[in-house]
Amino acid sequence: MRRWSMTLVQKIWLTMSLGVIVTISFSYFLSHYFYQKLYVDNVEKTLIEEGKNLASDYHGGPITDEYRQKVEWYNEKSTAEILLVSNPRELSACLPFDIDYDSLINEEDRAKLLKGEVVTKTGFEERFGRQIMGVIVPLLDEQRLEGVFYLYIPLASIQEITTEVAYIWIPIAFAFVFILLIAGKMMADRIANPLKEMEAVAYKMAHGDYKTEIPICSNDEVGRLAKAFNIMAKAIAEEDMRKKEFLANVSHELRTPLSYVKGYSEAILEGVVQTKQSEQKYVKLIHREASRMERLVHDLLDLAQLEGEIYPLQKIPLAFSQVIEDTLEKYEPFLQEKNISLTTELNPEIIIEADYDRIEQVIHNIVDNAIRYTPAGGNIHIQLEQINEHDCRLIISDTGKGIPKEKLPFLGERFFRVDKARTRSEGGTGLGLAITKQIIHLHRGRLHFKSEEGKGTTVVIELPTLNGELEE
């Protein structure tokens, strides 16, 4: 069975519509109720007051003609009908005799009046043949009910007023509902349209199109969601681009040695190589290229592992200066060969908690580069210092040819080479700095580069010391 489902717009609109209709009808009934109640109550209060005022002129004894005339005069002037009733029959005085007479007041009313209470009546009164709002005020001479004031006004006039109000009220209410419903529809659309666009864009992205952007028309939740969606789409597009670039790079890097291997081996197989000496030379070349490929694959694996974030570092407390010195020892022959002087300025007290092999790899990669790009007679300076309680700084600067400023931000990206011409022949895979950056990142450190073309390059590594690590 397929469930009938509503769209968000329908849901929002329906909720709003229901809300509006319920509120309007409720307010209608409420106002109607209060109007009627307040108005009728007010009329009742006025009548009671008037009746009591009239009754206050009665001072006991039989009702005199003079008093009756006064009341008649007042009745002519008053908006309410005022009856002065003193006929005991009308006052239900003969009730126990079961007289077949429709008295103005019944037994219940009489009991109340005898207690001096005012009786109120709302509704149809047979005696007057119409709906009335009336009050009955007793005229008591001690305990004798000498008479009553019966004050009433026809109820029709009250209802006329309420209906008049209803005539004005209902069209306004309808217009109001209509406007609110349209506004509600517009608002629901406004909320839902960006969502619909997001949906379309998401489908496009699923098909590999990352270019479409959602227009942002508001700064509310939906607007922010659209913004986040755009950022996400951009990030995915970039990642996709990087992936493509990476694959292109990898295939490019592998293609060169492969073509060497293929070319030389074909030459040998086809007997182009005639001397044993040449053959030896070709096999050496094949071996060199195979090693390059091996290094490349090794570095790629290494980087993939490091980028996996879950790479387990074998962290132990290390005397940083010691690690540096141990690493530099291996370079002494190369330095002498290239006639490069090495100066160090290491603070021996700095202890870091790090993976020995990885830190060695970092120093190795950087020093390797420094030696590679520093001309004979140049200088490499290595400095290790404490910057504050928690961090230390390792500065490796050379007097090489430097790196152009615009290329600095790309250092550390995979397969990025400052000088594309000096490529593979010098043995680098183009992944060294990427690996370095990742290792520093895993050690919660920072890596940055300063360089001035023709003067040299400075690599700055900041790492948390053992103190800092503990405190964190």
Add this chain to the structure above:
Amino acid sequence: MKKYVLLMMIIGLGILAGCHTKTFTPVPLEMKTLISVNIKDGSLTFLDLENNKVFTEWKIKQPIKGASLLPDGKTLLLYGNELDKVQLYNLAKGTLEREWKTGKGIVNAIVSNDGKHLFFADQHKNAVRIFSLRGKELGIVKVGKKPLTLLQNNSGTKIYAVNFAEPILSVIDVQRKRVIEKINIPKASAGGLIREEQKQLWIGGHGNGKEIQSNIHVYSLETGKLLDMIHAPKMPIYFIETKHGIFALSHGTSMIRKYNEHFQETGSLQIGANPFAMAAGEQELYIASYDSNEIYKVDQQHLKIIDKFPSGNGPFQLIIREGHSLE
């Protein structure tokens, strides 16, 4: 409708209450007692006339309209037009002794002066019903519409039934059990007095429709002709004659008036609120004030209020029970 609901409730209550007989405070036989029948709450108030105080109140809680004391002085018969039976209470024991199935419509009951019969005014049957003191129905005499007031001659052989809804008074011969004479009276008449020696019949009333009765009509007992009209506003409805004069009670103005043999007013007193009933003692009158739930004691000679007592809700009838010696 309202009455019907009330009746249903009362019947329901009656069924519930019928499971065990209720006992009220006994009224000693030797005590001179004034009994007030209060119809709004269906109760009886007993005044001890020797000590001038309220003795007890019986809350019968039934739609009773009146009572009649049987000649034994201890059996009180209660009736009401909404009750389908009359009830006989033993005052000395405070218990309901007997009930006679009469059907609804009984609005008045009197014991004949010879002590042999009971007469009921039945508004459903529009008749006067004659019963023996043991509850046996001896006869039924059709009268006018809605008989209400029952009067009798001194010997108890003639009954005068005042019909409320018809301008006729029916005279019944008890022996022959039939109407022997009709006297034209005003409509909605109520209350009356037989003055056998003077051959006068005094009739009071409420007046018909909007018109209010303000006169006492005096008729000749012999000819049935109207002899005189005595001004007694408004609505004279109860009469008593004693050695001090004739007393007429007008409930519309709450007035009691005293007359002499020549129909001259010799005194008057405004008393209570909407009084309906009187009872006469030796020197005093008791008057039931219906709206204020009071019983007034008035000196007959000077028409002065001597005392007043609280009663149950809506006192409508007063009966004096003389003290009986215990033998």
